[in-house]
Amino acid sequence: MDILAAENAIVARIDDQIRSSTTTDFQAPKVKSFPDNPVTHFENINKTGEILVRLDSVSANTPEPNRTSTITQELTVNWSIYVLHRNLKAHQGVYAYIEAVKSALTGWTITDLDDATPMWMVDTNFVEEQGGVWIYEMSFQYTYEESE
Numbered sequence: 001m002d003i004l005a006a007e008n009a010i011v012a013r014i015d016d017q018i019r020s021s022t023t024t025d026f027q028a029p030k031v032k033s034f035p036d037n038p039v040t041h042f043e044n045i046n047k048t049g050e051i052l053v054r055l056d057s058v059s060a061n062t063p064e065p066n067r068t069s070t071i072t073q074e075l076t077v078n079w080s081i082y083v084l085h086r087n088l089k090a091h092q093g094v095y096a097y098i099e100a101v102k103s104a105l106t107g108w109t110i111t112d113l114d115d116a117t118p119m120w121m122v123d124t125n126f127v128e129e130q131g132g133v134w135i136y137e138m139s140f141q142y143t144y145e146e147s148e
Helices: 003-021 038-042 094-105
Strands: 030-033 050-060 072-085 120-130 133-147
Touching: 003 030, 003 050, 003 072, 003 094, 072 094, 094 120, 094 133
Parallel strands: 030 050
Antiparallel strands: 050 072, 072 133, 120 133
């Protein structure tokens, strides 16, 4: 699995969904990979907000014993999507973008991964309100098989 390619595909998918669902009266939030220094980054969020993507975890099942040197494992991949916005309930607020992210990723499959399942949402959680910026974390998951 190429983690960076998967992350870029998720960013592009969410960005396409946000751009197609945003009216021309509003500027859509930026969709991008999670920053290297989130504390400093969160302090500088503008009013259009941001949607940030990061790999959360990858877990693997124990492979079945076999007599070949090939190991095949099912991997479960968890992604965290952070939705940051200064508006909570407005037409183009954090709630609207949570729904847009859910719509973009639920049932979607990363095409570069053979045997990957469609993604599904695990949960959405309020993280905090920081200086007028509402922060929510959404978790998504998919599985696929990898042989080495």
